[in-house]
Amino acid sequence: MDYIGIGGIIATIVGVIISSIVSWKIAKNSVKKKxxxxxxxxxxxxxxESKTEDLKVNYKNxxxxxxxxxxxxxxxxxxxxxxxxxxxxxxxxxxxxxxxxxxxxxxxxxxxxxxxxxxxxxxxxxxxxxxxxxxxxxxxxxxxxxxxxxxxxxxxxxxxxxKDELAYKIADILLEEHAGGISLFYFPNFISRILRHN
Structure with missing residues (x-):
């Protein structure tokens, strides 16, 4: 079995994937989003239970x-x-x-x-x-x-x-730590933070 050939193919595929991700992040960050x-x-x-005649909230009389x-x-x-x-x-x-x-x-x-x-x-x-x-x-x-x-x-x-509480927490975490984009290596920590929020 040609291990060197297989290794070269795998390296090429990984290189293409990484290049695509980097290109996507650069393009995404270059677009202004309001x-x-x-x-x-x-x-x-x-x-x-707390509404009684003695407990009221008044505004402008x-x-x-x-x-x-x-x-x-x-x-x-x-x-x-x-x-x-x-x-x-x-x-x-x-x-x-x-x-x-x-x-x-x-x-x-x-x-x-x-x-x-x-x-x-x-x-x-x-x-x-x-x-x-x-x-x-x-x-x-x-x-x-x-x-x-x-x-x-x-x-x-x-x-x-x-409206969705989970979506709000996810957005909060993303904005807090990775406003410029997310690394693939960040996802395990990202998931653990969501679980801690819940």
Whole structure:
């Protein structure tokens, strides 16, 4: 059996595969991608067990019938900075109360702002958001059988909601450690991190 010949064939195949992967990564990283993803989580402030006549939540002298905390996380999942994305959170029939931005990076206090538009709408003003950065915005609301809408009407921007928790964790890990691409040797550690998250 010609082991040298077989070894040469295998080496050639491996070389072609590695060359293809490198070419794909270079091509991928050379394409500018503007993409923001967001996760929306709604947490009731009062449960059915805690609702009593003595425990109420008021806003502007009105009692909220279904007070909730809304947690909105927005992240730059692309590979370029997104400048001045107009992000709105809107309720059609529920009262929306802007609360605060959590964990604002140092020096970003005037660059990331949460603004009140009216009782049903808020506007998130961003000077920019860089790749891998995460914006954590918190609201209170009196939700009446609706889920708030989150929109960003910026041209050439992909704005996607992540609904699946596992997908969100995978995206979080990828953005955290390998924004420029993933090595084949990284996958075992990648899988172990997902399992630890679960």
């Amino acid at each position: 993409k923001l993803t967001y996760k929306l989580e709604i947490i009731p402030i009062l449960t059915m 009105k009692t909220l019938s279904n007070p909730c905390l809304i947690m909105l996380d927005i992240r730059n999942a692309g590979n370029v900075s997104v400048k001045e994305p107009p992000i709105y959170i809107i309720c059609q029939k529920s009262v929306l109360i802007p609360a605060y931005i959590e964990d604002i990076p140092l020096g970003y206090k005037e660059k990331w702002e949460l603004n009140h538009v009216n009782d049903n709408e808020s506007f998130i003003k961003l000077e920019f958001i860089n790749p891998k950065q995460v914006l954590k915005v918190r609201f209170y609301a009196d939700l009446n059988d609706e889920v708030p809408q989150v929109i960003c009407p910026l041209p050439d921007l992909e704005f996607v909601q992540l």
